[in-house]
Amino acid sequence: xxxxxxxxxxxxxxxxxxxxxxxxxxxxxxxxxxxxxxxxxxxxxxxxxxxxxxxxxxxxxxxxxxxxxxxxxxxxx
Amino acid sequence: xxxxxxxxxxxxxxxxxxxxxxxxxxxxxxxxxxxxxxxxxxxxxxxxxxxxxxxxxxxxxxxxxxxxxxxxxxxxxxxxxxxxxxxxxxxxxxxxxxxxxxxxxxxxxxxxxxxxxxxxxxxxxxxxxxxxxxxxxxxxxxxxxxxxxxxxxxxxxxxxxxxxxxxxxxxxxxxxxxxxxxxxxxxxxxxxxxxxxxxxxxxxxxxxxxxxxxxxxxxxxxxxxxxxxxxxxxxxxxxxxxxxxxxxxxxxxxxxxxxxxxxxxxxxxxxxxxxxxxxxxxxxxxxxxxxxxxxxxxxxxxxxxxxxxxxxxxxxxxxxxxxxxxxxxxxxxxxxxxxxxxxxxxxxxxxxxxxxxxxxxxxxxxxxxxxxxxxxxxx
Numbered sequence: 001x002x003x004x005x006x007x008x009x010x011x012x013x014x015x016x017x018x019x020x021x022x023x024x025x026x027x028x029x030x031x032x033x034x035x036x037x038x039x040x041x042x043x044x045x046x047x048x049x050x051x052x053x054x055x056x057x058x059x060x061x062x063x064x065x066x067x068x069x070x071x072x073x074x075x076x077x
Numbered sequence: 078x079x080x081x082x083x084x085x086x087x088x089x090x091x092x093x094x095x096x097x098x099x100x101x102x103x104x105x106x107x108x109x110x111x112x113x114x115x116x117x118x119x120x121x122x123x124x125x126x127x128x129x130x131x132x133x134x135x136x137x138x139x140x141x142x143x144x145x146x147x148x149x150x151x152x153x154x155x156x157x158x159x160x161x162x163x164x165x166x167x168x169x170x171x172x173x174x175x176x177x178x179x180x181x182x183x184x185x186x187x188x189x190x191x192x193x194x195x196x197x198x199x200x201x202x203x204x205x206x207x208x209x210x211x212x213x214x215x216x217x218x219x220x221x222x223x224x225x226x227x228x229x230x231x232x233x234x235x236x237x238x239x240x241x242x243x244x245x246x247x248x249x250x251x252x253x254x255x256x257x258x259x260x261x262x263x264x265x266x267x268x269x270x271x272x273x274x275x276x277x278x279x280x281x282x283x284x285x286x287x288x289x290x291x292x293x294x295x296x297x298x299x300x301x302x303x304x305x306x307x308x309x310x311x312x313x314x315x316x317x318x319x320x321x322x323x324x325x326x327x328x329x330x331x332x333x334x335x336x337x338x339x340x341x342x343x344x345x346x347x348x349x350x351x352x353x354x355x356x357x358x359x360x361x362x363x364x365x366x367x368x369x370x371x372x373x374x375x376x377x378x379x380x381x382x383x384x385x386x387x388x389x390x391x392x393x394x395x396x397x398x399x400x401x402x403x404x405x406x407x408x409x410x411x412x413x414x415x416x417x418x419x420x421x422x423x424x425x426x427x428x429x430x431x432x433x434x435x436x437x438x439x440x441x442x443x444x445x446x447x448x449x450x451x452x453x454x455x456x
Contacts, residue, residue, distance in 0.1 A: 011347070011404060011424035012370035014236050016272040020370050022296060023232050027339060046268045053294055053311045 085115030094454030222258025223318025
């Protein structure tokens with residue numbers, strides 16, 4: 001059964017949301033999903049770029065009224 | 078109140094000394110008991126290993142007897158914790174002793190795990206221990222030219238190290254007259270040359286100016302020592318003559334074995350620094366041991382430890398904590414052998430690093446000596 005994780009990277013300048021996501025993805029199993037919370041506007045661009053390059057799957061991106069980005073990723077390999 | 082500090086590194090030491098000063102009279106009267114348990118009788122200034130790798134410091138300059146750094150009134154034992162019994166407010170140690178507490182501070186740090194990447198341990202050098210830094214220097218000292226590749230694992234301690242080793246090696250090779258025979262190839266896991274955007278904006282043009290090639294979105298997957306090639310998760314490969322690694326890290330095994338946090342990182346509240354969960358009320362976590370999305374570095378731990386000490390002191394004196402940790406980090410960035418800059422930031426304010434200069438480098442060199450005053454809680 002696949003698991004769903006939330007990684008709260010709000011307020012993270014260093015190492016930053018994408019690095020937090022990469023670390024978390026290494027600990028996940030194929031099929032697991034992750035929701036990344038980020039207050040860095042750059043995440044909406046650099047997270048999908050990395051996810052595509054490695055071969056995982058973006059399941060959705062939205063920004064809530066407080067300005068936090070929610071990026072949903074599924075591990076594919 | 079019994080305060081028990083687990084870990085004698087930067088976080089535990091600054092915390093204990095800072096607290097001991099704040100509650101000196103309570104320690105003297107016996108109202109407060111402050112105990113530290115550590116795996117070692119030595120205290121190491123780990124940022125100094127960069128200079129060891131460049132032949133500019135020796136490991137003995139970076140060591141002090143831990144007991145010599147501690148305030149009077151702190152009971153210090155070289156007897157690492159093996160089991161945490163958080164529901165019963167006690168720990169058991171390697172020697173079998175049981176230490177009870179009313180407030181527990183866990184600051185056990187992190188450890189490099191190059192073994193997490195196939196081929197990395199046997200085919201690369203790094204500056205994450207005195208022994209490794211000396212091996213690194215040996216390789217660099219006998220380097221006759223070729224391609225030096227810098228490869229970065231995640232997560233890692235000291236986020237500035239990828240840049241610092243690159244600039245330091247550039248100057249080292251230049252001073253040896255080998256620049257025209259050497260190619261530097263810097264790789265980095267995300268889409269820019271450093272996690273801090275403003276640092277990346279300064280470093281990338283600096284790389285270009287010096288002729289240092291760089292490839293981003295490069296996460297080390299494996300190293301083929303026979304072919305001298307590094308493979309990335311993203312599908313690319315790079316040949317090397319000398320591979321310099323910033324290895325991935327984990328928290329300490331004792332944290333994992335006790336089920337306190339996956340990969341040794343303990344879930345921690347970013348403001349109170351208390352462990353999350355039902356036993357967190359009297360458990361504080363400092364430094365690399367936390368799972369917080371901030372730099373794993375002494376330059377983070379230092380400020381966390383000060384906040385935690387002030388809060389524990391105020392709990393003792395007025396019954397409640399008084400401060401929240403705001404995510405403050407202050408990192409020097411060595412940009413070669415004679416110039417440096419710095420990055421200061423917190424949860425809400427990104428850093429604005431200035432161009433490197435000699436004055437900041439001189440201050441960094443002074444801080445390498447002043448560190449022992451920091452550890453004592455004086456600076």
